[in-house]
Amino acid sequence: MHPPMPLPSTTAILQEVFGYPAFRGQQEAIVEHVAHGGDALVLMPTGGGKSLCYQVPAIARHRAGQGVTVVVSPLIALMHDQVGALHEVGVPSAFLNSTLSLDEVQHTERELMAGRLVLLYVAPERLTTPRFLALLERLHEQGKLSLFAIDEAHCVSQWGHDFREDYLHLHLLHERFPAVPRIALTATADEHTRADILVRLQLQEARLFVSSFDRPNIRYTLVEKDNPRAQLLRFIRDEHEGEAGVVYCQSRRKVEETAAWLCQQGLRALAYHAGMEAAQRQQNQDRFLREDGLIMVATVAFGMGIDKPDVRFVAHLDLPKNIEAYYQETGRAGRDGADAEAWLAYGLADVVQQRRMIDDSPAHDEFKRVQRHKLDALLALAEAHDCRRVRLLAYFGEASQPCGNCDNCLSPPDTWDATEATRKMLSCIYRFWQHGRQRFGAGHLIDVLRGRRTDKVEQYGHHSLTTFGVGADLSEPQWRAVLRQLVALGHVVAEGEFNTLVLTDSARPVLKGEVQLTLKVSVEAPKRSGNGRLRKPADALLQSLDPLSQERLAALRAWRSSVAKAHNLPAYVVFHDATLAEMARIAPQSMGELGQISGVGAKRLEAYGRDILSVLAA
Known part of the structure; x- marks a missing residue:
């Protein structure tokens, strides 16, 4: 076996491959720890950059001759988009899931065994099959198994909100390959869930990285139900006309009825739930990711790991199970950092229904006790007189000050x-x-x-x-x-x-x-006016540019749309809006100047640089 090669600079990889000048927050500490072979549990809010925490170490370790990183991911759509994004920046990657033909599976396996893949995404169900474990054994024997990344790690915990039984078998990774480092990542886990993740994945010795759970760009609004459909329609029309959003309902029937009703009101809405035909469900999800301004009405089956950055609102027509579920679902809004809103309508029937679902479940008494405690915390948040954000962050063990940007801070309720x-x-x-x-x-x-x-x-x-x-x-x-x-x-x-x-x-x-x-005091939240209204994020982006730069941005977006369509990818995978806006503002004249813009890595510069300069020149 060849002696190990030195590990390349992770900051250089970040700049060269992804086009970012520096890491954010705890990213650098996590990346360095994992790249050098340490185990980690990473808790980082949605939009905080979790993917880079394993993608950069994966590239570094592959370049040092240590082989492939296997990423456990629960959703087919997420695998597709993440592999597509990695291809855009020139990182050889693939996925193995049920959408592939036998020939495609065999081709991917050959690429894997030849050491040409940097990252391979698999579902937990496939990872624990005898065939796939045998592949991993062969890779390990050849010194080509570099790292395991377990995304959406809260799925392993029975105390969490998205429990997936297939995740329970992932302890096999440590038992069979104890020398291969592992990183587990999630956006939501309270203390109880964290402890369960560490035990079930056998990560007790792992280093824990907990970032701030605060999403300051999200405004939290919770209202009492009073004709909830009319309340929802008023909220969308007053605040988010023509913008992308997600509306969560508890039942499949309510999803379909609500989507149909929103369409009758002249809004562009789609339905998504686990009972739909798989092809229709996939088509609706693809449209939501690729088209602008669509509203997805869904059960919680939709959304885990959805990377769409410009979701401007998440609305709940039914009470979630607990704060973790609420935080995870609302976190799908505003991933781009621009203003977004989490809106929830609740009533007594919601409270009664959630309690009954816990009481009637066949689970053991300790599980029911914990779930009642979690529901009580959510109800306390809903009935709070004080800052929503302070209470939300306190649930995750984080102290904070009143935010000035939730409904209670903006319009303190009478008591x-x-x-x-x-x-x-x-x-x-x-x-x-x-x-x-x-x-x-x-x-x-x-x-x-x-x-x-x-x-x-x-x-x-x-x-x-x-x-x-x-x-x-x-x-x-x-x-x-x-x-x-x-x-x-x-x-x-x-x-x-x-x-x-x-x-x-x-x-x-x-x-x-x-x-x-x-x-x-029981009153419906007052209709906002003046400076209480959310700033339109798209307007804010345009307002930061002069008229000529706005024209450039429009031209760049049109170009990006055609590239995304040709590659069968969401537009944001090609370039984020913030990167296009920076191009429009600076108007680079050369490849060198274009390469200095954040989000333009070496592969994208090579692939698109000349076209972008032509668009800007025109």
């Missing part, structure tokens, strides 16, 4: 001393049980509190209760807001098929008046 109102409501629930050992739902409870003598109230004799009519001073929406917040605080739970209300142990001190409760 009120709801101690007496909550005592009346809790007392009424208690009287139902005391009166006839029966439980009732929200509608009947509010009728009794407001003194409405309905047939049901008469039937059960509840007009004779001491709590009948004690809440006539509050409207039905106000009482519903009180109940929703009591459920969120865990003082009341809704049980059974009919969501009947039951007091918890924590309700006792509230009922006795030993605890003061300050609740949020």
Whole structure:
């Protein structure tokens, strides 16, 4: 075996291959640690540059004669786009997945065994097959197995939000190839999930790199449901007309109905869920990635690892399972660093449904306990009076200051001393049980509190209760807001098929008046005007350029679109908007000047340099 070659400069690779002048944040420390053979668990927010953390070491180790890097990736679409992007910068890469023919698979395997591939992307299901493990064994024997990168590593944890059973077998990598370094990467993992990742992947000795979870360009807005479709339409039309966005719904049926309804309202919307025909689902995803201004209405089956940089909003019409899921899904907005928004509409039914899904699951009690705790943290975020970002970051163990850019910071909600109102409501629930050992739902409870003598109230004799009519001073929406917040605080739970209300142990001190409760006044978030509106990111990019530079940018975008179409790639894979804007602003006159622009590496300069200079000259 040949003696190992010296490791090339990772900064030089970053500049030469990817065209970036310097690493960002913790990237350099991670890259150096992994390139020199260290194991790592990397937690870095979406858009933070996770891919470079294994791609640069992969190139460095390959040039030093150490072989191929195998990347475990959960999604076919993500593999395709990442391999396409690597080809654009001149890095020999490939993927093995179910879209390939037998001839294509055999060709890729020959390239792999010949040592010509720098990176190979595989799904976890394929990686653990006997055939593929045998390939890895042969590579290892020949000294050609350099590094394992495990993307979306939170999928290995049962405590996380995207658990994939196939990830559970990835401990095989350490057991079979203990000398091959591994890097696991994820954008979302709380302390519980992190610990689980380390154990399940046998990375206990790995160095942990945790970047700030803050995404300062994302504005967080959470509103109470009040005709949610109309609220969504108003949000899109007021803030994001003609821009790309994702709308998440919990059920497949709701996805299809919402997408159809948005189209009826004159918006360009597509549907995506796991129950669709695979070809249609793939076609819709490709259109979303390649066309401008489309809205994707989807279940959470859509989006993991989607690299589209110009998603301007992510909207939720249903409550996610926990903060990790919420953060992961909202993180798909604004990957380009320009302003974006995360909007969520929620109501009491969402809270009840999520609790029931946990309670009715066949999981063990400890799992249910953890999931209830995670849901409670999300409900606390939804009902918060203070800065959303401070609470969101605190969940991941990060201290911060009020951001000035969430709904609560921009329009602080009114609060009120709801101690007496909550005592009346809790007392009424208690009287139902005391009166006839029966439980009732929200509608009947509010009728009794407001003194409405309905047939049901008469039937059960509840007009004779001491709590009948004690809440006539509050409207039905106000009482519903009180109940929703009591459920969120865990003082009341809704049980059974009919969501009947039951007091918890924590309700006792509230009922006795030993605890003061300050609740949020129930009002829909005000419509923004003036400087409260999000700045249009595209406008912001144009406004930074003079009129002639704006013309150049338009010409460059048109050229990029034709190249992307010819290569069957999303436009951003060819060049990001920020790189084109810099070209338009500087208007380089030579290949040397063009090569100095961030994002123009050696291969792109060679492939496109003359064409770009011609476009700029014209």
